[in-house]
Amino acid sequence: MTIFRKNLLLIFLPVGVFLLVYIGDTLFYIHTGVVEGLSWLREILLFGAIAGFVPMLSSIKILRPADTTGKFRVLLFTVLLFFGLSYIRRVMILPAFSSVTGYAITSILYSLLSIIALIQIRDLIYFKRRKSTARVFSLLVISIALVSIYGGLSSRDFQQMLNVATIPIGLSLFNSFRVSWIAYLSKKQKYQILLVSLIIVAFSAMLQDLVNGSAIYEYSYSVEIFVRLSTGFISIYMAFALVGLLLHLPTATLFDKKIREIESLQRLSRSVSSVLDFDKLAEMISEFTAEYSNSQYSWLVLTEEDSNHFYLSSSFGLTQEQQKNMNFSKTEGTSGAIFDSKQPYIAQDVSREKGTRHLSSWNSEVRSLVGYPLISESNVIGILYAAKNEEYGFDNDDIDMLGAFTNHIVIALENAKLVKKSLDKERLEHELRLAHEVQLNLLPKEVPVPSDSIDLAAASMPAHEVGGDYFDFIEIDDDRLGMVIGDVSGKGTSAAFYMAEIKGMIQAYSRIYDSPLKILSDVNRALHGNMDSRSFISLTYAVIDTKNNIMKYARAGHMPILYYSKSKDEWIDLEPKGIGLGMDKGDIFDNIIEEKEQKLKSGELYYFFTDGVSDAMDENQKEFGEDRIKISLKNYFDFSSEEIKAKLISDIWNHMGNQPVHDDITMIIMKIK
Amino acid sequence: MQTDIKMNIVEKDEIATLHVGGYLDAHTASKFESKIQELIQSEKYNIILNFANLEYISSAGLGVIMGNIEDIRNHDGDIKLTEMSDKIYRVFDLVGFPSLYEIYKTQEETESSFGSKS
Numbered sequence: 001m002t003i004f005r006k007n008l009l010l011i012f013l014p015v016g017v018f019l020l021v022y023i024g025d026t027l028f029y030i031h032t033g034v035v036e037g038l039s040w041l042r043e044i045l046l047f048g049a050i051a052g053f054v055p056m057l058s059s060i061k062i063l064r065p066a067d068t069t070g071k072f073r074v075l076l077f078t079v080l081l082f083f084g085l086s087y088i089r090r091v092m093i094l095p096a097f098s099s100v101t102g103y104a105i106t107s108i109l110y111s112l113l114s115i116i117a118l119i120q121i122r123d124l125i126y127f128k129r130r131k132s133t134a135r136v137f138s139l140l141v142i143s144i145a146l147v148s149i150y151g152g153l154s155s156r157d158f159q160q161m162l163n164v165a166t167i168p169i170g171l172s173l174f175n176s177f178r179v180s181w182i183a184y185l186s187k188k189q190k191y192q193i194l195l196v197s198l199i200i201v202a203f204s205a206m207l208q209d210l211v212n213g214s215a216i217y218e219y220s221y222s223v224e225i226f227v228r229l230s231t232g233f234i235s236i237y238m239a240f241a242l243v244g245l246l247l248h249l250p251t252a253t254l255f256d257k258k259i260r261e262i263e264s265l266q267r268l269s270r271s272v273s274s275v276l277d278f279d280k281l282a283e284m285i286s287e288f289t290a291e292y293s294n295s296q297y298s299w300l301v302l303t304e305e306d307s308n309h310f311y312l313s314s315s316f317g318l319t320q321e322q323q324k325n326m327n328f329s330k331t332e333g334t335s336g337a338i339f340d341s342k343q344p345y346i347a348q349d350v351s352r353e354k355g356t357r358h359l360s361s362w363n364s365e366v367r368s369l370v371g372y373p374l375i376s377e378s379n380v381i382g383i384l385y386a387a388k389n390e391e392y393g394f395d396n397d398d399i400d401m402l403g404a405f406t407n408h409i410v411i412a413l414e415n416a417k418l419v420k421k422s423l424d425k426e427r428l429e430h431e432l433r434l435a436h437e438v439q440l441n442l443l444p445k446e447v448p449v450p451s452d453s454i455d456l457a458a459a460s461m462p463a464h465e466v467g468g469d470y471f472d473f474i475e476i477d478d479d480r481l482g483m484v485i486g487d488v489s490g491k492g493t494s495a496a497f498y499m500a501e502i503k504g505m506i507q508a509y510s511r512i513y514d515s516p517l518k519i520l521s522d523v524n525r526a527l528h529g530n531m532d533s534r535s536f537i538s539l540t541y542a543v544i545d546t547k548n549n550i551m552k553y554a555r556a557g558h559m560p561i562l563y564y565s566k567s568k569d570e571w572i573d574l575e576p577k578g579i580g581l582g583m584d585k586g587d588i589f590d591n592i593i594e595e596k597e598q599k600l601k602s603g604e605l606y607y608f609f610t611d612g613v614s615d616a617m618d619e620n621q622k623e624f625g626e627d628r629i630k631i632s633l634k635n636y637f638d639f640s641s642e643e644i645k646a647k648l649i650s651d652i653w654n655h656m657g658n659q660p661v662h663d664d665i666t667m668i669i670m671k672i673k
Numbered sequence: 674m675q676t677d678i679k680m681n682i683v684e685k686d687e688i689a690t691l692h693v694g695g696y697l698d699a700h701t702a703s704k705f706e707s708k709i710q711e712l713i714q715s716e717k718y719n720i721i722l723n724f725a726n727l728e729y730i731s732s733a734g735l736g737v738i739m740g741n742i743e744d745i746r747n748h749d750g751d752i753k754l755t756e757m758s759d760k761i762y763r764v765f766d767l768v769g770f771p772s773l774y775e776i777y778k779t780q781e782e783t784e785s786s787f788g789s790k791s
Contacts, residue, residue, distance in 0.1 A: 468732070489732035534740035538732070538768055557768040579769020585741060592772050611731075611764075620694075621728070662698070665733065 010059070012053035017045050018108060022453075027098050043152035043222045050111045050226065051145070057115050064123065068181050069189055071120045072196045075234075078117045079203045082231075085109055086210045102221035110216060111223055114230035121237050127181035136178075140171040144229045152222025165229065172233040176240035186259065187252040194245045197238050204235040214459045261401050264292050268405065278416040282314035285384065285409055290316040292405070293398050295386040297366065301328045301335065302382035302413075310335055310383065322363050328383075334359075338373050338382050345371040346399060349391045368393040372406045376414055384409060435496035436462075442496075442503050444473050449547040450481040453602065453673045457641035459649060460666040461669075468495040468540075469610045469664035472503055474510050479547040484670055485608040486539030486558060486581075494532065501527070502537060502581075515555035516541040517595035520578070524556065525586045536580040540608060544670075549600040554593055556581045559609055562630060566603035566637060571630050573599065574606075606670040607633055612663035616652050624655050633669075641669040674738020677701065679726070680708050688787050689717040690780065694726030697734035708735045713741065715721035721783045730764050738774070751775065756784040 021042055052324075057063060065071055080644035086465055089106060118141075125137055147164050154160070185193065208228060216224040248255075268288050275281045282300055290298035299315035310328035314369060328335045332357055338345050347356040347369045366387045374382040384406055388394070439462070447456045460469055474482030484506055488495040505526055509519040520541055527537070540561065553561065556578030560573040576594035583589070607629065616624040632651045636644040645667065652665065678701035679694040689712050697705055712720055724730075724737070742752055753775045754765065765771065777783040 487732060489736045532740070533743060536732070536736065536737035536739060536768070559767060575767075577769075579772055583769065583773060588772055592769060615729075615731075623729075 010052075010056040014049040014056075017049035017052065018104070021049075022101075022104055023083055025104070029085040040153050045218060046107075046220045047149055047222045048262060049154065050108075050115070050223065054119075055113055057112070058119060063116055063119065067125070068127070068185060069192060071123055072193050072200075075117055075120045075200055075238075076196050076242060078113050078120070079200050079207070079234075081113055082110070082207060085113075085171040100219075101549065103216065107216045107219040107223045107227075110211070110227045114227050114234075117125065117234050118230055121175075121234060124181055124237075124241075125175060125178040127176075127184075133178060136171070137175055137341050140168060140175050140233070143171055144166040144226060144233075147229065147385055148222040148226040151225040152220060161225070163195060165225075168229050168320055169232065169236075172229075172236045176237045179241050180547070181242040182241070182244045182248050183255070185248075185252075187256045190245055190248060190252050194249070197242050197245065201238045201242055204231060204238060207231040207235065211671070242651060250255070253577055258397065261292070265401065265404055265408075268292065268363065268408070274418045275412070276416050278420050279314075281412060281416050285412075286314045286316040289384060289386050289402070289405065293370075293386045293394070293402060295388050295393070297363070297385075297387040299326075299385050300382060301385070303330075305378065310339075313660060318348050318363070334369070334378070335383055336369050338371050338383050342373050342378075342380055344373065344399065344403065345369075348394065350387075353518065359429065363387075365389050367391045370394050370399060370402060372402050374406055374410045374413065376410050379401075379657070381410065381413070414519065439496045439499060443471065444501055446471050448475055448481060450475075450544055453549070454544065454546065454600070455671040455673055456668065457645040458666075458668045459645055460664065461661065462664045463612065463661040468499075469612060469666035470499045470502065471608075471666055471668055476510055476543070479545060480514075481544045481546065481669060482506070483542045483544065483608065483670075484539065485610065485666060486537055486556075487610045487612075487666075488537050488663070489535050489580075494535065498527075498531065498535065498537060501530075502539070506541065510541075514543070515551075515595060516543055517593055520556045520581070520593060521586070524581045524589045527582045528585045531582040536582040538580045542608075544600070549672075551598045551600055551606070552595060553598070554578060554595045556589075556593065557583070559611055559614070562607040562609070562626065562633070563598070564605040564607075564630070564633060564637070565601075566605075573626075600672050602672050604672045605637060606672075608670070610662070610664060610666040612661075612665040613652065613667055615663055616656050616665065617659060618655050619657055619659055624652055628655070635670075641671045644671070645669050678704055680705065682708070682712070684717070685784070688719045688721060688784055690721040690723050692726065693721045694728075696729045697727060698731040699731060699733040702733040702737050705734060706740075709737060709741050713744060713771075716748075718745050718748040719787050720745065720750065720752045721780065721787075722752060722754045723780060724754060724761055727757060727761050730761055731770075735765070735770070741790060742774075751787075753777065753783050753786065755780055 024042065056626075063074060065074060075416045085106065089102075099225040101479050122137060125133060147168050150164060151161055182190070208231065211228055211231065216227060271284070271288075275284060282302075286298040289295065289300075295317075297315070299318060300313045301310035302313045304311050308330050310322060310330065312326060312328065315323055327333060330336055334345050334347070347353045350356045350359050350367055350369055356369060359369065367390050369385065369387040370383045373380045374384060384402070386394070386402065443460055444458070447458050448454070456473075458471055460471055462469065468487055470480075470484070470486045470488065472484040474484070476482055481492065484502075486502065488498045488502075502523065505523045506519065508521055513519050513522070520539070536557070538558040539556045540553060540558040541556075542551050542561070544551050553576070554575065555561075555574075555576050555578040557578055560575035563572045563574050564570070565572075574596065576596045578593040579589055581589075609629070614624055614626050614628060618624075628651070629648070633644065634650045636647045639647065648667075648669075649665075677695050678697055679692075681692050683690045683692065691708055691712065693705065695701070709720070712718075738752055738754075745752055754770070756779060757765070757776070762776070765768045765774075765776065770776065775783075775786060777786065
């Protein structure tokens with residue numbers, strides 16, 4: 001509602017003033033000076049009414065086109081309307097136009113047209129608006145207003161008027177230099193506007209004459225001066241614009257090219273930054289580069305880590321043969337020069353320059369070449385090349401554009417690299433999760449109870465998602481229990497697979513053979529050759545005979561079994577000879593490995609473990625050590641195996657403090673009750 | 674935990690000695706591996722690993738030696754280990770290295786063992 005009222009007020013206030021003056025004119029002949037002393041009030045009222053139209057006209061959308069061409073269209077219509085009105089007035093010689101009413105209508109219409117034209121010019125001047133721009137234009141408007149009012153009030157002395165008018169005329173000239181909008185026109189627009197402004201200038205030269213003939217002064221002297229000064233300013237501004245346009249025409253093509261380049265750069269960086277597939281992105285970069293620099297060839301080389309060469313990531317216009325013969329050394333040739341200097345390399349005539357003469361060896365067509373370093377965090381991560389079949393094929397603009405382009409490329413490439421890395425990482429994490437699940441399934445869910453006198457407990461804690469430690473219980477028959485503890489060198493998925501392999505083999509062999517030595521010997525022969533040469537498995541296998549209370553065991557390079565006898569209060573490391581599984585194809589292994597037998601008696605403790613337990617380090621890299629294990633085990637001897645395990649683990653934790661778990665921790669505790 | 678490895682190569686006649694100090698574990702094994710590879714690349718097949726300053730070795734470190742021994746022995750070379758602490762020797766001993774590799778007390782002994790062979 002308020003907006004509606006405000007708009008109404010905008011229109012009715014000036015219209016009301018005009019009506020008031022009109023009534024005064026017809027009833028009291030104020031304009032003829034009959035009512036003395038009131039003419040100054042009339043002039044001020046009229047001028048105020050004209051000024052009152054400005055906000056209303058400014059708010060009409062159709063009169064405020066956003067583009068320069070639109071503004072000129074409005075200007076053209078305005079000027080033509082001036083002529084249309086005067087044509088009607090002169091040729092038709094309507095009696096109404098010579099009456100008071102006629103003068104009033106003509107005056108008001110001319111004023112409105114002047115204001116509309118001024119608004120267009122103001123918008124043109126404000127194309128590149130600065131503080132001073134608005135100030136200078138406001139000065140002009142104020143001077144026009146003051147001179148108009150002054151003229152309306154003072155005597156109608158032409159010479160004196162002319163003197164005063166030098167101020168707005170001078171300011172008009174000053175404002176007319178503000179034609180920066182010209183620079184932003186396309187070539188086509190420049191020609192269009194040139195034509196329009198030619199028409200406007202031609203007509204506006206006659207505008208002053210037209211105003212003379214319209215006899216606005218019969219109505220109001222200040223309105224006449226306003227219209228004269230406004231149309232004068234329009235003429236001057238148009239003349240300047242015309243000259244400006246003419247001066248800009250020779251560079252119009254170049255400017256168009258520049259604009260096209262900027263546009264293509266924008267389009268390109270948009271599409272480039274939306275492609276995350278690294279290889280596709282590389283393809284796109286060389287294609288775009290060739291297209292926008294009008295080159296026959298383009299190629300992108302990227303750095304290889306720990307290498308003296310770049311590798312060809314993508315190319316455009318090169319044959320397979322040519323691609324094969326290219327050399328991207330970091331130390332020689334153009335690539336070497338760019339890598340060293342981190343500066344673009346430009347060869348306008350390839351055959352004449354020492355650094356590029358070798359190019360003819362793989363592509364004799366190339367005549368000029370540009371190489372741009374792709375720099376990320378002050379490292380050269382690659383080079384973008386463009387090459388043409390003609391000498392001096394690259395002008396400065398091309399080179400600048402490539403330079404701007406490379407900045408976008410670097411960002412896009414780094415982005416794609418990051419995405420690839422995070423995808424790889426995700427895949428790896430997924431694999432590890434799978435392996436972790438596999439591994440968890442490989443470990444026994446519960447600890448068996450082989451007999452009333454044997455108390456078992458076991459624990460395994462991987463340091464990483466997937467560890468290399470392994471333990472197992474195999475219930476061979478009612479009287480025999482197999483126990484395995486081992487450590488696969490290396491971590492991650494391969495360790496999980498070796499573990500699965502070992503578990504299967506031991507489960508199978510333990511049911512065929514009674515001897516731990518024979519089982520380990522067979523497992524070793526099966527494993528060797530099927531394992532990575534860097535991997536080996538240390539493992540101890542023991543069979544408990546619960547009927548005869550005998551343990552038979554063999555050790556394949558694993559930690560000893562720590563044995564404690566309560567009655568003797570002594571520790572013995574059960575460490576028969578043996579080497580790790582998978583280290584030797586069999587002969588040496590078989591020669592070395594021993595099998596031992598141990599009578600199990602009440603009051604004994606057997607501790608199987610992996611080096612993760614003894615190697616658990618504190619913040620000073622001091623290891624927990626086998627001695628500490630023995631002390632703890634002895635201290636807790638009277639507890640159950642399960643309790644001993646918990647207490648020992650808590651001792652290990654305490655030792656490590658805040659240190660991360662370095663290696664897997666696995667143990668089996670066997671207490672003979 | 675800051676575990677790091679320190680390595681340097683000393684070449685004498687036909688023998689290259691790689692001094693390894695610090696911690697040779699899963700984190701530093703790749704550095705150790707590339708040093709050995711470096712020697713193989715430059716056709717140095719008579720290699721002594723001097724562990725005088727080695728604080729700790731894990732199975733990953735053993736794996737690196739095992740992974741390269743075949744290649745080196747195929748070139749009539751060998752990897753011999755020397756001057757390790759008792760603690761480090763125990764790790765090698767447990768796994769059975771003494772039956773697969775020559776391990777000597779001193780650097781001189783190791784060097785002369787190469788000489789006697791050729």
